[in-house]
Amino acid sequence: AQSVAQPEDQVNVAEGNPLTVKCTYSVSGNPYLFWYVQYPNRGLQFLLKYITGDNLVKGSYGFEAEFNKSQTSFHLKKPSALVSDSALYFCAVRVLTSGTYKYIFGTGTRLKVLA
């Protein structure tokens, strides 16, 4: 079955330190991978995506993600965390089901950046 896993429910990091939010996937074919961020009582905001090409993808707000095919991972990273980065982060993969492209979302990881 095609799936996305975010193994950590919560990640705590001190402000100014690098952060990593983990994501692994299981899909057939070449994966289209996405990261979204959700602030309280808000919809999801697009951060970045990997379709093809360079394994290191740069996105919004200084975030980047590294696609690793051998490890089937797409971890989200930022060199220096801000308190304002505290939010819920979702990894997603696009799959083709019954002729329609859909997203499968991970369970989300809550990032808490401590001042």
Added chain:
Amino acid sequence: GAVVSQHPSRVICKSGTSVKIECRSLDFQATTMFWYRQFPKQSLMLMATSNEGSKATYEQGVEKDKFLINHASLTLSTLTVTSAHPEDSSFYICSARPGSFQETQYFGPGTRLLVL
């Protein structure tokens, strides 16, 4: 660009009434829109895929007669929760895709429904 709006942002209704939620793509045409439901501290659950001018495709376990979806134009899709009950209380989020070959979905801000 790629802005999606939802209305209302929050709605409280009595059990048994129907509630309509609108999803609009403000600066692009969306051939496909998606409706998700999110429970507290949980991930998004896809409810249905809405294609302009055709019937929505519902995910397994989602009642078609309970959650009516209409995608009458390339910029508007509506979700109507019919005869709402307290267990329908949730956060409903729509998303839109600019074109059939576009990979990225853009999400609305969500609608919080509370059924008393």
